[in-house]
Amino acid sequence: MWSFSNIANLVHEVLAEHFNPAITLAIEMVIAGVSVIGLFAILGLVLVIMERKVSAWMQIRLGPNRVGPKGMLQSLADTLKLIVKEGMTPNGADKLLFNLAPFIAMIVAMLLMAPIAFAKDLQMWDLNIGILYVSALSSVTVISILMAGWSSNNKFSLLGAMRSGAQIVSYELSAGLSALAIVVLTGSLQISEIITSQANGWWIFKGHIPAIIAFVTFIIAVTAETNRAPFDLAEAESELTAGFHTEYSGMKFALFFLAEYVNVFIMCSIAATLFFGGWMPLHIGNWHKFNHVMDFIPSSIWFFGKTFFLIFVIMWFRWTFPRLRIDQLLDLEWKYLLPITMFNLLLVTAVAILGWHF
Amino acid sequence: MKGSTIVFYLLALLTLVCGILSVSTRQIFRAAIYLLFTLIGIAGIYFWLDYQFIAAVQIVVYVGGIVVLIIFSIFLTQQTGERLPRQKPGRKIFSALAVFCGFAFTMLQVFQHEFTGTLEEGAQPSVQNIGKLMLGTQNGGYALPFELVSMLLLAALVGCIVIAIKNKEEAK
Amino acid sequence: MFIKNYIKNIFSAVKSLLVGMKRTLYYFTHHKEIITQQYPDNRDTLILPERFKGEVVMPHNENNEHRCTGCTACELACPNGSIKVITKFDISPDGKKKKAIDKLVYHLELCTMCNLCVEACPSDAIKMAQTFEHSVYDRNQLTKTLNNPGSKIMDGVE
Numbered sequence: 001m002w003s004f005s006n007i008a009n010l011v012h013e014v015l016a017e018h019f020n021p022a023i024t025l026a027i028e029m030v031i032a033g034v035s036v037i038g039l040f041a042i043l044g045l046v047l048v049i050m051e052r053k054v055s056a057w058m059q060i061r062l063g064p065n066r067v068g069p070k071g072m073l074q075s076l077a078d079t080l081k082l083i084v085k086e087g088m089t090p091n092g093a094d095k096l097l098f099n100l101a102p103f104i105a106m107i108v109a110m111l112l113m114a115p116i117a118f119a120k121d122l123q124m125w126d127l128n129i130g131i132l133y134v135s136a137l138s139s140v141t142v143i144s145i146l147m148a149g150w151s152s153n154n155k156f157s158l159l160g161a162m163r164s165g166a167q168i169v170s171y172e173l174s175a176g177l178s179a180l181a182i183v184v185l186t187g188s189l190q191i192s193e194i195i196t197s198q199a200n201g202w203w204i205f206k207g208h209i210p211a212i213i214a215f216v217t218f219i220i221a222v223t224a225e226t227n228r229a230p231f232d233l234a235e236a237e238s239e240l241t242a243g244f245h246t247e248y249s250g251m252k253f254a255l256f257f258l259a260e261y262v263n264v265f266i267m268c269s270i271a272a273t274l275f276f277g278g279w280m281p282l283h284i285g286n287w288h289k290f291n292h293v294m295d296f297i298p299s300s301i302w303f304f305g306k307t308f309f310l311i312f313v314i315m316w317f318r319w320t321f322p323r324l325r326i327d328q329l330l331d332l333e334w335k336y337l338l339p340i341t342m343f344n345l346l347l348v349t350a351v352a353i354l355g356w357h358f
Numbered sequence: 359m360k361g362s363t364i365v366f367y368l369l370a371l372l373t374l375v376c377g378i379l380s381v382s383t384r385q386i387f388r389a390a391i392y393l394l395f396t397l398i399g400i401a402g403i404y405f406w407l408d409y410q411f412i413a414a415v416q417i418v419v420y421v422g423g424i425v426v427l428i429i430f431s432i433f434l435t436q437q438t439g440e441r442l443p444r445q446k447p448g449r450k451i452f453s454a455l456a457v458f459c460g461f462a463f464t465m466l467q468v469f470q471h472e473f474t475g476t477l478e479e480g481a482q483p484s485v486q487n488i489g490k491l492m493l494g495t496q497n498g499g500y501a502l503p504f505e506l507v508s509m510l511l512l513a514a515l516v517g518c519i520v521i522a523i524k525n526k527e528e529a530k
Numbered sequence: 531m532f533i534k535n536y537i538k539n540i541f542s543a544v545k546s547l548l549v550g551m552k553r554t555l556y557y558f559t560h561h562k563e564i565i566t567q568q569y570p571d572n573r574d575t576l577i578l579p580e581r582f583k584g585e586v587v588m589p590h591n592e593n594n595e596h597r598c599t600g601c602t603a604c605e606l607a608c609p610n611g612s613i614k615v616i617t618k619f620d621i622s623p624d625g626k627k628k629k630a631i632d633k634l635v636y637h638l639e640l641c642t643m644c645n646l647c648v649e650a651c652p653s654d655a656i657k658m659a660q661t662f663e664h665s666v667y668d669r670n671q672l673t674k675t676l677n678n679p680g681s682k683i684m685d686g687v688e
Binding site: 022025026094096097127128129132133135136137139140142143146147150151158161162165169172188189 | 360361385387388391394398410411414415417418421422423425426429430433484485486
């Protein structure tokens with residue numbers, strides 16, 4: 001049976017034969033970087049067409065159906081258009097920060113890819129503090145939005161940036177606290193340990209009601225943190241034209257767009273890892289035969305299946321709910337989500353100490 | 359030169375250059391952004407040292423928290439687009455002197471301190487160890503300072519609520 | 531009491547959100563509900579909604595007769611003056627003068643399809659048609675005369 005670690009070892013051995021260790025390491029890093037960029041491109045294409053089709057079907061429309069079979073190449077055509085377009089920099093803008101902001105958004109998204117386990121043995125950096133690392137870096141995204149909003153020298157952009165700042169700073173709390181619920185149950189922040197702890201069942205089933213509450217609050221907080229509707233005040237089209245990326249065009253706009261989708265993917269994969277066991281197949285306690293059958297489905301299919309299901313749920317939110325007002329948004333966080341997650345954390349701690357989970 | 363040394367020098371260069379830029383730029387928003395890169399550089403050095411927990415905390419607290427707060431207060435108070443006026447030469451000299459004194463003091467401490475090598479293995483900076491030490495009550499545990507800091511934070515929270523609370527009679 | 535309301539709030543909010551999500555999921559899974567018309571492709575089989583309004587027409591019967599008495603109610607009802615009734619006096623066989631229309635001029639380029647003229651008409655002489663492919667190269671072609679040449683009023687319409 002082949003596995004990703006075998007492939008990685010093979011590549012490493014082949015390289016080590018021909019080059020000295022430093023160059024081997026450099027080449028391996030380049031390979032990892034190129035594969036991340038490739039994954040970004042594919043994710044962008046897939047998620048954009050998925051969003052457009054999902055939105056169309058939910059609104060009783062047909063959606064893109066001209067380019068390619070059933071319109072599936074639409075996002076490729078869009079990308080081509082964005083590449084050809086001119087990347088404008090407005091006259092009154094702070095040119096350095098204006099051009100830096102989309103790249104910061106992109107770099108943060110790339111760094112967030114590091115601790116995600118895509119399949120069994122396919123993880124770039126299994127660091128000790130996986131979940132903390134993700135929640136720490138995802139808070140840096142707001143900097144790129146603030147930079148873009150301020151340096152555009154445009155009132156709409158600035159308003160969008162302020163809103164998204166207030167939003168991300170507050171929703172980070174409940175996202176972190178709900179992730180902490182699973183960390184308490186597992187007793188570790190490491191992604192690989194969180195996944196192996198779910199070998200006899202996913203936490204959402206093992207952790208009873210507290211895990212379900214944590215999952216719901218996590219999904220809500222994540223939707224807010226990635227600036228997606230119904231929390232998309234930062235780019236509310238009807239109020240702020242496009243919010244913080246009003247002035248961006250061409251590839252710089254595409255980078256923001258891509259970063260948003262990649263962030264959605266990353267957050268959903270984190271949710272899948274925490275609550276649905278990442279690449280871990282559906283195992284139920286001691287039903288060894290059932291577990292064995294489930295093991296035949298490759299782990300990468302499990303991971304991407306769960307992640308794309310959660311992405312679909314977030315898209316489902318977007319095309320169902322109306323946008324919140326800023327005061328409703330902050331009310332929801334500070335008056336509802338935060339107390340609930342804190343109470344839930346207490347509950348989870350009790351469950352973990354008393355050993356009520358399976 | 360080893361690869362990791364090159365990485366260290368790159369991180370140090372980022373930290374120092376952005377630090378200097380953040381005090382020398384005349385646009386206050388840019389100063390905040392340079393400060394951000396300085397703090398990210400320091401977090402990078404922590405990652406380089408394999409102190410991942412400290413690095414992540416550095417990013418959460420300083421990059422995600424403090425710098426965002428600074429940027430917010432700049433948005434709310436300053437006319438951000440304009441350049442600040444040039445400082446008087448007296449002030450410049452004074453602040454340069456202060457920086458030099460601080461630098462000299464730190465360097466003096468570093469050079470006077472005798473670093474003794476040890477054969478014992480260093481403690482693993484894993485989250486479990488940090489947590490146990492942070493909340494431990496015996497030999498070297500930090501439970502008391504931890505609780506004191508939490509009391510301080512609680513007091514700050516209560517103070518915020520008292521300031522922000524609406525007085526119904528006054529509102530009428 | 532406060533806690534009770536708070537918890538009740540949360541549950542009712544979750545319930546109402548789930549109702550909305552159920553509806554969109556229904557549409558997502560039932561593609562036959564899609565109402566988009568792929569217009570130029572299905573031009574021959576295009577089915578327009580009953581209440582779609584394309585332009586004002588005046589129906590004539592097989593004897594080239596219409597129901598318009600020339601009362602100018604439509605002209606008065608039109609908010610932007612797209613109808614102009616030009617009347618004449620017919621001399622009936624018994625020597626009486628009778629008011630009738632010479633031309634009913636309709637400016638399609640001014641019309642907003644508001645249906646007020648159709649509602650104002652006392653004798654149901656005009657109605658809204660569903661034709662909508664109105665583009666022409668010359669603006670003058672949009673000024674139409676609704677009554678056919680040589681047509682006359684139907685018997686019994688006063």
